[in-house]
Amino acid sequence: MKIYDWPTGPYPARVRIALAEKNLETAIQFEKVDLWKGEHRASSFLRKNYSGTLPVLELDDGTFIAECTAITEYLDNLDGNPILTGRTAREKGEIHMMNKRVELEVLDAVSVYFHHATPGLGPDVELYQNREWGLRQRDKALRGMHYFDSVLKEHAFVADDEFSMADIALVGGMIFASLVDLAVPETCTALLAWYERMKDRPSVAKQLAIQA
Amino acid sequence: MKIYDWPTGPYPARVRIALAEKNLETAIQFEKVDLWKGEHRASSFLRKNYSGTLPVLELDDGTFIAECTAITEYLDNLDGNPILTGRTAREKGEIHMMNKRVELEVLDAVSVYFHHATPGLGPDVELYQNREWGLRQRDKALRGMHYFDSVLKEHAFVADDEFSMADIALVGGMIFASLVDLAVPETCTALLAWYERMKDRPSVAKQLAIQA
Numbered sequence: 001m002k003i004y005d006w007p008t009g010p011y012p013a014r015v016r017i018a019l020a021e022k023n024l025e026t027a028i029q030f031e032k033v034d035l036w037k038g039e040h041r042a043s044s045f046l047r048k049n050y051s052g053t054l055p056v057l058e059l060d061d062g063t064f065i066a067e068c069t070a071i072t073e074y075l076d077n078l079d080g081n082p083i084l085t086g087r088t089a090r091e092k093g094e095i096h097m098m099n100k101r102v103e104l105e106v107l108d109a110v111s112v113y114f115h116h117a118t119p120g121l122g123p124d125v126e127l128y129q130n131r132e133w134g135l136r137q138r139d140k141a142l143r144g145m146h147y148f149d150s151v152l153k154e155h156a157f158v159a160d161d162e163f164s165m166a167d168i169a170l171v172g173g174m175i176f177a178s179l180v181d182l183a184v185p186e187t188c189t190a191l192l193a194w195y196e197r198m199k200d201r202p203s204v205a206k207q208l209a210i211q212a
Numbered sequence: 213m214k215i216y217d218w219p220t221g222p223y224p225a226r227v228r229i230a231l232a233e234k235n236l237e238t239a240i241q242f243e244k245v246d247l248w249k250g251e252h253r254a255s256s257f258l259r260k261n262y263s264g265t266l267p268v269l270e271l272d273d274g275t276f277i278a279e280c281t282a283i284t285e286y287l288d289n290l291d292g293n294p295i296l297t298g299r300t301a302r303e304k305g306e307i308h309m310m311n312k313r314v315e316l317e318v319l320d321a322v323s324v325y326f327h328h329a330t331p332g333l334g335p336d337v338e339l340y341q342n343r344e345w346g347l348r349q350r351d352k353a354l355r356g357m358h359y360f361d362s363v364l365k366e367h368a369f370v371a372d373d374e375f376s377m378a379d380i381a382l383v384g385g386m387i388f389a390s391l392v393d394l395a396v397p398e399t400c401t402a403l404l405a406w407y408e409r410m411k412d413r414p415s416v417a418k419q420l421a422i423q424a
Contacts, residue, residue, distance in 0.1 A: 050359050051316055057305075065305040067312040073298075074305030086285075093269075093277040093286030100279040104263055133345045147262050 002029045004048065005055035009035060010107065010176035012055045013207050014068045015075075017168045018084055020203035022075055038125040068172075069099060072165045084165045091160055098159035098166035105144030106173035113138035114180045138182065141173075149188035156194075163201075171198050175211060214241045216260065217267035221247060222319065222388035224267045225419050226280045227287075229380045230296055232415035234287055250337040280384075281311060284377045296377045303372055310371035310378035317356030318385035325350035326392045350394065353385075361400035368406075375413075383410050387423060
């Protein structure tokens with residue numbers, strides 16, 4: 001299998017952490033797509049993923065699977081023991097809900113802020129920006145951090161009291177926030193403590209070493 | 213189980229179609245949340261779903277599951293036969309990819325157009341609008357329709373050559389486009405033919421009767 005990604009990208013980080021959690025890293029070849037040169041917008045890449053986002057997984061028969069959640073579903077179910085996406089109907093429901101909520105309220109919001117209200121990937125790549133929208137999404141992300149802080153005051157993990165892809169998504173959000181210098185509010189003590197615990201996981205520690 | 217929704221909402225339609233496909237309709241009570249009065253923005257509802265979106269599923273023990281994909285995962289896995297979300301790793305990966313792509317490229321884009329570049333739910337509910345962003349999302353949705361037309365020229369269904377939650381999501385997109393008078397381009401003949409076939413499914417026909 002092959003993954004097209006950019007090693008320090010916050011979305012690629014989600015799949016790299018999932019690969020490490022599933023001990024699948026040696027099964028994968030990586031090929032860089034240079035975000036800063038806009039290679040993800042080139043027609044050759046759009047044939048792999050219409051949406052032009054990273055990462056993309058290519059199976060050995062040439063099938064492409066894009067979108068972090070979809071790639072994680074695939075990888076997590078290969079061994080019949082889906083520890084990241086949920087084993088029961090209830091776990092699947094709760095994990096998918098929180099995974100999507102992390103995207104909506106933090107990760108995707110930080111991404112829109114980056115691409116629309118900061119220089120983003122630079123003028124040659126960011127051909128359209130809507131600064132007002134970007135700034136609103138920054139404020140949404142900060143509110144989202146307070147929401148997840150309230151969740152983590154009551155629970156050790158983002159979904160269902162076990163580590164899951166929802167935690168991985170929020171780690172992606174923390175990575176992206178750090179890249180754009182959006183500080184987690186100091187009052188979010190439970191969120192900050194959760195992130196320190198996440199950094200102790202080998203899968204997360206390895207990715208943060210790549211980011212550094 | 214109880215579902216909080218608005219019967220003609222395009223996102224609620226996705227879960228209602230999934231319920232019909234799984235023969236689970238009689239297991240559910242429905243409670244209306246009036247979008248046009250902004251009841252989904254009230255603090256009592258936000259305690260059920262922080263993101264303030266419909267529908268939300270409440271389990272008998274009081275657990276809330278929000279987000280269409282998460283609710284569909286839950287309902288589809290209750291009987292151990294996940295026909296809508298995928299039985300194998302590969303099916304799960306392909307279905308989740310296309311389900312998310314429908315959201316990104318059509319359904320959510322039409323939703324942003326509605327809420328930002330039309331009167332939406334009215335001035336008492338739409339407290340902030342970004343018209344330029346809304347119009348860009350309308351254009352994205354039209355491009356997305358051409359993309360799914362190209363997929364459906366080659367395949368009978370949106371993902372993996374079988375009916376799945378990705379088809380249901382695109383039906384949601386078609387319903388929303390119709391509500392906002394965004395016509396599917398006539399040249400999208402495969403998309404239009406697919407939608408006619410979808411209307412023959414009892415689950416979809418029943419929902420379209422509610423919409424009418």
